[in-house]
Amino acid sequence: MTPDTSTYMIAGFVVSFVTIGIYIASLYIRSLNLQRDIETLKSLQDEKK
Amino acid sequence: MQPKPIALKILDVVSIFALAISTYLALFFAPTELVMGQVQRVFYFHIGTAWVGMLGFVIAALSGVAYLVTKDMRWDRFEVAAVEVSTMFFFLTIVLGSIWARPAWNTWWTWDPRLTTAAVTELIYIAYFMLRQGIDDPEKRARFGAVYTLLGGVSAPITFMVIRLFRTIHPVIVGAANANQEKMSMTGDMKIAFFFALFAFTVIFIDLIWHRIRLGSLQDQVEQMKLHLSM
Numbered sequence: 001m002t003p004d005t006s007t008y009m010i011a012g013f014v015v016s017f018v019t020i021g022i023y024i025a026s027l028y029i030r031s032l033n034l035q036r037d038i039e040t041l042k043s044l045q046d047e048k049k
Numbered sequence: 050m051q052p053k054p055i056a057l058k059i060l061d062v063v064s065i066f067a068l069a070i071s072t073y074l075a076l077f078f079a080p081t082e083l084v085m086g087q088v089q090r091v092f093y094f095h096i097g098t099a100w101v102g103m104l105g106f107v108i109a110a111l112s113g114v115a116y117l118v119t120k121d122m123r124w125d126r127f128e129v130a131a132v133e134v135s136t137m138f139f140f141l142t143i144v145l146g147s148i149w150a151r152p153a154w155n156t157w158w159t160w161d162p163r164l165t166t167a168a169v170t171e172l173i174y175i176a177y178f179m180l181r182q183g184i185d186d187p188e189k190r191a192r193f194g195a196v197y198t199l200l201g202g203v204s205a206p207i208t209f210m211v212i213r214l215f216r217t218i219h220p221v222i223v224g225a226a227n228a229n230q231e232k233m234s235m236t237g238d239m240k241i242a243f244f245f246a247l248f249a250f251t252v253i254f255i256d257l258i259w260h261r262i263r264l265g266s267l268q269d270q271v272e273q274m275k276l277h278l279s280m
Contacts, residue, residue: 002081002082002083002084002086003085003086003152004086004087005085005086005087005088005089005152006086006087006088008087008088008091008148008149008151008152009087009088009089009090009091011148012088012090012091012094012095012145012148012149013072013075013076013090013091013094015141015144015145015148016094016098016141016145019137019140019141019144020068020137020141020253023134023137023257024257027257027260027261027264030264031263031264031267034264034267034268034270034271035267037271038267038270038271038274041271041274041275041278042274044278045274045277045278048278
């Protein structure tokens with residue numbers, strides 16, 4: 001008889017989507033932070049001039 | 050930041066559709082494996098992520114060589130992107146393998162040659178980021194990264210080949226198994242889900258690498274501006 005392993009299957013797909021989702025979110029957040037840094041550095045450069 | 054190219058926008062959409070179709074094929078299209086049951090469906094993502102994980106480590110090694118030859122920092126950005134995306138996918142491979150192993154082998158983890166080499170490979174690339182962070186000089190960091198990925202890249206073919214060279218409980222999917230090993234056989238529908246998963250994860254891999262390279266360009270820009278201000 002085929003065993004019921006559906007809980008593990010669900011866990012596998014949930015982990016996959018959560019991991020990929022976290023990575024995409026980290027790319028987005030890091031990009032926003034860097035853009036903010038660039039704006040700050042630009043204003044500092046202008047002040048220095 | 051430069052506006053997102055149209056090709057990247059298209060690739061984003063294609064990646065989402067590819068992942069959705071691959072999930073549908075794995076969950077509903079492929080038949081249920083009789084011995085393992087529903088958990089076998091995780092195998093399609095397990096192989097897909099393993100493929101792009103190892104591909105990225107090999108690409109990173111080649112990028113390292115390209116950097117050492119040309120000294121062009123774009124190769125360093127490409128190398129970092131390949132390692133980061135592959136480390137994420139390879140982590141997923143290990144976790145999915147562990148989830149599959151629990152009902153199949155009655156354990157979450159065993160020090161089998163394939164599992165051991167996979168864990169060592171993952172740790173090598175986690176260490177890559179930790180060590181890179183400790184180097185301030187961009188050129189020295191790039192040179193170190195290039196040599197490191199070149200040496201670390203050896204772990205990918207070793208991990209791939211280890212189940213063909215040693216006695217192991219890990220099934221062989223691609224190529225011939227030796228007399229002691231289990232060879233996983235697939236029906237026609239399973240093969241469709243399998244090959245589509247390989248395609249889908251390759252598209253997602255390219256998409257994420259492109260995004261990571263753009264992030265790397267921003268990081269370099271910030272670093273240059275900080276350097277300029279400090280002078």
